[in-house]
Amino acid sequence: MRKPKFQSPSGMHDILPEEQKYFQKIYDVVSNIADFYGFGKIDTPVLEETELFSKGIGIATDIVKKEMYSFRTEGGNYLSLRPEWTAPVVRAYIENGMQTLPKPVKLWYFGPCFRHERPQAGRYRQFWQFGFEVLGEKNAVVDAQIIQIFYNILENLKLKNLIVEINSIGDSQCRPYYKKLLSSYFRTREISLCSDCKRRLRENVLRILDCKEEKCQPIKAEAPQTLDHLCEECRSHFKEVLEFLDEIEIPYRLNPYLVRGLDYYTKTVFEIFPEAVGEEGGSQDALAGGGRYDKLIKLLGGKDAPACGAAAGVERIVSLIKNQNIEFLKAPKSHIFLAQLGNLAKRKSLKLLEDFRKARIRISESFGRDSLRAQLSRANRAGVKYALILGQKEALEGTIIIRDMASGRQTVVKLEKVVEEMKKKLKK
Numbered sequence: 368m369r370k371p372k373f374q375s376p377s378g379m380h381d382i383l384p385e386e387q388k389y390f391q392k393i394y395d396v397v398s399n400i401a402d403f404y405g406f407g408k409i410d411t412p413v414l415e416e417t418e419l420f421s422k423g424i425g426i427a428t429d430i431v432k433k434e435m436y437s438f439r440t441e442g443g444n445y446l447s448l449r450p451e452w453t454a455p456v457v458r459a460y461i462e463n464g465m466q467t468l469p470k471p472v473k474l475w476y477f478g479p480c481f482r483h484e485r486p487q488a489g490r491y492r493q494f495w496q497f498g499f500e501v502l503g504e505k506n507a508v509v510d511a512q513i514i515q516i517f518y519n520i521l522e523n524l525k526l527k528n529l530i531v532e533i534n535s536i537g538d539s540q541c542r543p544y545y546k547k548l549l550s551s552y553f554r555t556r557e558i559s560l561c562s563d564c565k566r567r568l569r570e571n572v573l574r575i576l577d578c579k580e581e582k583c584q585p586i587k588a589e590a591p592q593t594l595d596h597l598c599e600e601c602r603s604h605f606k607e608v609l610e611f612l613d614e615i616e617i618p619y620r621l622n623p624y625l626v627r628g629l630d631y632y633t634k635t636v637f638e639i640f641p642e643a644v645g646e647e648g649g650s651q652d653a654l655a656g657g658g659r660y661d662k663l664i665k666l667l668g669g670k671d672a673p674a675c676g677a678a679a680g681v682e683r684i685v686s687l688i689k690n691q692n693i694e695f696l697k698a699p700k701s702h703i704f705l706a707q708l709g710n711l712a713k714r715k716s717l718k719l720l721e722d723f724r725k726a727r728i729r730i731s732e733s734f735g736r737d738s739l740r741a742q743l744s745r746a747n748r749a750g751v752k753y754a755l756i757l758g759q760k761e762a763l764e765g766t767i768i769i770r771d772m773a774s775g776r777q778t779v780v781k782l783e784k785v786v787e788e789m790k791k792k793l794k795k
């Protein structure tokens with residue numbers, strides 16, 4: 368087949384009607400849980416000042432260095448399509464004076480993000496995220512609750528075998544020392560590192576820990592681990608997070624290599640994976656990721672306040688729902704099909720559909736077809752119980768035929784009575 372002249376940009380997709388039901392289901396589950404836990408919904412512009420991201424996420428991160436869609440406006444401003452929501456949410460929190468609200472401020476969101484990554488399965492250039500942010504609270508219970516919320520959402524979507532991978536990357540007290548240790552460890556082995564890691568050694572040594580290159584694995588395995596070098600405060604905070612998780616029986620695995628790709632994190636970091644895939648060993652993508660970011664609000668110009676949150680990728684969840692053949696998403700079916708013949712019947716049919724809609728009874732039709740036979744065969748294929756037939760004669764007389772599709776029996780009723788009549792029949 369010849370390629371159409373216009374196609375969607377690489378890595379970006381249409382979300383077609385058959386796909387929408389997954390998005391809708393996820394949205395419903397997320398918004399119900401957000402409601403239950405007292406989160407308020409926030410939407411921010413898709414565009415923000417580029418500097419918000421370079422400052423917030425970190426100038427040396429892959430996201431900022433390579434993946435942002437940035438441009439200069441006619442007015443001379445540098446703007447970027449948001450690659451994530453946390454920096455914009457913090458910007459909105461500061462700008463809208465939410466720092467004076469009772470703490471913590473809890474916000475959630477659901478919308479598209481943009482990253483110019485190499486498109487592959489589970490990795491898109493436009494993808495949807497939902498996320499939860501708790502601003503203004505440092506207690507470890509918040510970290511555990513964020514993890515619980517994401518775990519619950521994924522479980523409510525009937526996803527099985529989920530595992531939380533968790534780590535603590537310390538704070539400004541202990542991380543500088545740990546990074547020094549790491550640097551000197553990797554520097555003596557630089558020659559054996561992949562080229563990306565050689566660069567990371569200069570730019571952000573922590574990122575070497577989540578390198579997936581084969582040749583770096585044995586070197587990583589012997590590297591000093593962050594959990595052995597946390598300061599007292601970070602150690603006890605992390606211990607508490609794990610105790611809370613034990614209490615609510617969320618399965619987790621300590622992953623000393625988990626460092627995350629954004630610079631704003633302090634203390635807890637976590638990701639949620641579908642475990643079965645992970646154990647098969649292939650490259651796997653996280654469904655959700657997040658952690659604590661106690662310095663970001665101040666960094667972006669607000670009053671010093673701790674925070675914690677996470678986000679999940681909607682397309683990845685949809686693809687897992689499909690892979691696991693989860694069946695909660697059958698579209699509601701209509702039991703009635705309206706077939707019509709001739710212009711007068713068509714006109715009356717429009718009105719009749721309205722009456723059914725108001726009575727909240729599902730009914731399908733095929734107005735584009737004129738042959739009665741074609742319409743009835745469509746009704747048959749749709750597996751409806753009843754067909755309503757409005758021919759020219761019926762339209763003139765103000766009647767309509769109800770055909771029982773199983774028995775083929777037909778009765779004639781007055782047009783204005785048909786909604787009531789069908790209500791009764793469907794109740795039986």
Ligand code: HAM
Nearest residue numbers: 451453490491494653654655656657676677678679680
């Ligand atoms: P992130 O790990 O970069 O974190 O993204 C969160 C989730 O978005 C990932 O786990 C993944 O499911 C999905 N995702 C990321 N990139 C792509 C992509 N190219 N294609 C499809 N899905 C993708 C953040 O964005 C942080 N803002 C999370 C956070 C919130 N931390 C604290 N609060």
